Amino acid sequence: MKEPEERAAFDRLTSLLADAFAEEGRPGGDMAAKALRAAPALPYRRTVSGADPGPVLDVACGLSGALPLGASVLACRHLLDWISWEGTGLERSVSARLYTTELVGPDGHVAAESVRIGLLASEAWTDYPISSHAGEETYLVIAGTAEWSVGGGDYAAHAPGALIHHPSWVLHGRRTLDEPFLGAWRWSGDLDLSTFRVAED
């Protein structure tokens, strides 16, 4: 850790996320809040040389209605190992427009065994395909309004502050329109990322 002020910003970020997921009212949200609150006392680790999402983060966090969490993300952005989704099996027109980072979890900057908590940034006009996975998941919209389909339902808009829950193996998709998107996600239950499946047409 070479930038103490950025670690302080990371700790602020995990504290705000703990508060947000504690409001969810689900055991998985409580588990995420507990792990996030334990994070400041634990070592910080880097995993890969990350790719910064670039302007999409600034544009998203500058949108009206963005949560204060967005400022905390910007304050520690260079400390985060942002990973491009290229090569994950999604069409390149989609994967090249997504960035993710795991904050706390088995592969996160701070280790945790029973949850994964991270961020996802998406460019505008990006249609993340309908997909599912074993992990139970909740998204918190931090900045930018995006549209979600859950369980085969119609797409519906979700603004900053919204929590969107995806039970294990329930189909879900998210598309952005003219605004980029920044969200936080948490997984509980089966944390095996390889269970991710894009739905057949």
Ligand SMILES: [Fe+2]
């Ligand atoms: Fe998901």
